Amino acid sequence: MKTVITFGTFDVFHVGHVKLLKRAAALGDTLIVGVSTDQLNFSKKGRFPVYSEQDRMQIINSLRFVNFCFxxxxxxxxxxxxxxxxxxxxxxxxxWKGKFDQFNxxxxxxYLPRTPSVSTTELIEIIKSEV
Incomplete structure (x- = not known):
């Protein structure tokens, strides 16, 4: 049995998130996902996520290829x-290429390629500018 772990905020969930998590799941038998807490996201990005950590974890846990999130x-x-x-x-x-090599x-x-032209930060900025 091979266990895969990944981490992210997964705010304003989009197809790029789905593709990354699906590809991660394909690398093993179990996929575990660490979802950044609201406070961690604020400390990293200077803003709270659009969706609460409880909502984001519920979204991630609902995916059939995710076994567990924390x-x-x-x-x-x-x-x-x-x-x-x-x-x-x-x-x-x-x-994040090279930033986690110490865990080897x-x-x-x-490191998996991101889905081109899809970014939560960009989506939030577009939505804010439309309001």
Whole structure:
């Protein structure tokens, strides 16, 4: 059995999220997803997500190829999460390429290409400008 873990905010859920999670799931038998808490997102991006962490986790948990999701409370705990959940593979979008290589000692690190022309931040900006 191979366990895959990935992390993200998954705010304003879109097809790019679906494609990334589906490709991550295909790399193993179990997919575990860390969903950034509202507070973590605020500390990273200076704004709270559009959807609450409870709503975002409900969306992620509803996907048939996700086995489990949990609240990611701290970027500094990634090694703990990888170890705790027994992950064999860490998957991240290639916009993070090289930033998680230090975890190669714990598991295989894979960077998957992002879906072109789809970005939550851009979608939020477009929506805000339309209002």
């Amino acid at each position: 609240p990611e409370e701290s970027l500094e705990k990634k090694a703990e999460y990888i170890t705790y959940y027994g992950a064999d593979v860490l998957v991240m979008g290639d916009d 000692a714990l598991c295989e690190v894979v």
